[in-house]
Amino acid sequence: MEHPQVHVTRSFAPRLRASWRRSERYGVPEDEVLPVFSGAVDTGSLLYECGTEVLRGLQTTLANEPISLMITDSEGLVLNRLCTDVSMTRSLDKVYLAPGFYYAESNAGTNGLGLALADRAPSLVRAGEHYCTDLRGYTCAAVPVLDPLTGTLAGSVNLTTWSEQSSELLLALAQAAAGNTAALMLARASGRIARPTPRGEVFRVYADRVDPGTLPRLSPAWTTALAETRAALAGGRVVAVVGEPGAGKTALASLAHRAVRPRDRVLNARPPAPDDVDTWLTLWTPELTKDDTCVIVSGVDALPAWAAGELARLFAEARAAGGLVPFVLTAEDAGALPAALSPLVDRVVEVPALRFRPDDVLPLAHHFARRDRGRDVTFTSAASRALMAYDWPENAKQLRRVMREAAARSDVVDTQHLPAEVFTGVGHRLSRLQALERDEIVRCLSEPGTTVVHAAARLGMGRATLYRKMAQYGLNARQLKS
Structure with missing residues (x-):
């Protein structure tokens, strides 16, 4: 017999269906919200300072609207909540959507801010699209905020209202607030130039760029990592090459694969902007079925959760087809590998930093x-x-x-x-x-x-x-x- 939720989620968009499945795997209760309470909120962070200032400005334009405005950190911890509507405030307190509580998917199931953080993309979750029944009286719009200096996920801006209220402008308001927060963070962060957003490049790694014959003799720390990767790939294992940004993870993976199968094409797929994930997947995943191509997927720790889940399915299918494994993953560290992809990895090899x-x-x-x-x-x-x-x-x-x-x-x-x-x-x-x-x-x-x-x-x-x-x-x- 099918699980009751299967019927509900069939009409949902793919991202929502994936979020519901993750919520179920997390073991989140369907009938009540029981988020983790931190008891401490970092009110001295740049995100808190800038996000609160932006939300206060927005609140003045929404003075008579039953909307709660929130800022969270990257783990879903609610840092601040602004709301002038007494009934809304009391209602949100009952479901613990308040400062000091974690509202990530693993804590509260599918919800606006949890989905925005998991997928690193603007998200709108209406009424019955929430996983927990306690949240189905609300509509939530949330947008991730990226650190303008490092490009890492800093947190999110979340706007919540009653489910019967019009939600047409809610997401647009949240997007504007998130953009203004990031801009204000940049202005107050020593005037540094913002890091470019990811573009999801997919390109061929040409042999003349990583030909072992053209490379200098390097230290044992590098050659040992190279030998470990080469041996794992020769054995048909899935390898995750980890290390600091710029340490040479993709170069090492390409060298190792060419040592095993020198005539293969090697493609490198870098993480895309959240809005470009569908196009990015369509561009290169057909290569997984080709015997003469290896794909190195770089920075999988920066992928939206639903994209990582889709990749896991595609990789599992490619692996089941037999032959040598046609892909390698890279990330900053093993602990940052997405939960959906981690079980596929047979061997983790670390590239030491240049220092x-x-x-x-x-x-x-x-x-x-x-x-x-x-x-x-x-x-x-x-x-x-x-x-x-x-x-x-x-x-x-x-x-x-x-x-x-x-x-x-x-x-x-x-x-x-x-x-x-x-x-x-x-x-x-x-x-x-x-x-x-x-x-x-x-x-x-x-x-x-x-x-x-x-x-x-x-x-x-x-x-x-x-x-x-x-x-x-x-x-x-x-x-x-x-």
Whole structure:
């Protein structure tokens, strides 16, 4: 006999059906809401500050409307709730939709803010679309808020009203509030440039870019991870390659697969924006049925939950078809693998960050510079010391960018050809003005024959002031000299 919910969800959109199935797997009660209570809310976060300010402004335009406005963190914890309607406030208190309570799908089943966080997409859940019967008197519109500096999920904006109320404008209002919150966060976060949104690129990894014959000899930390991945793929196992952003996960997976099946095509599918998931899936999933193609799905930890579930189904079908497994996954760490995809993974291989592989910095620098310059590039001893001393927080991706800029300027790379970021040991973000000041100090100090006294005079500041600012920015004068 079919579960009663099967009949209900058949008429739902795919995202809602997937959410109901997840709610059932979580074991969420159907007849009552029992969310986890935190007892503590971080009221000092940038999200709380900016989100509350934006919602207060919106509330003034909705003064006579029975609408509750909320801000949550990325885990579904309600941080703040604004509502002038007494009956609405009392009703929401009865279902614990209040500050201090978690309202993620795993806590409250399908609901607006839980769905928005799971899928990282704007979501509207009306009346009977809620999983729990206690919530079917409401309509909820929620939109995720992304951190404008890192691109990570910061939380959500949620607007809730009675189910009999018109919901046509509810989602639009929530989208505007989420956008304004992210914009205000950016404006108050040292004026840094926002990270681009994901575009869901799908591209071929060409052999000449990862040919083992063109790569330098790297450290045992890299070669061991490569050997583990190669052995797992040769055995027909599904591999998840994990590590920090920019550490070279996709490159390692491609190298490993080519070592096993050198004639195969290798495609890399990067996570898309939430609104583009359907198109993204349609673009590359037919490749899973081809014997001569391997797909590397990068950043699966950034996928909406429903997209991860769809991928799990497609991957399971491809695996059941026999032969070598035609895909590899990458993520920042094993714990971040989506619940739907994690059971498919047979082996997890970690790529160490570049700061843990200092012996790889110079070989990779030479490799990247030669690839861009078209011929060998040499480094002065001062430039080599600077490259080796830097922590490379963005890993090989950052080194690749730095070498592209340096190699474009000279066949012999010296400190003046390197960006100021390489000489900075400061552990916090700099404002735009601070970054400009740091860059000018580095430019002056790196000029041949320039002493600290000369640089101070050119910069129009005293020597003591220059030393203080060098310490502030973590600059080492000896690294800047040949």
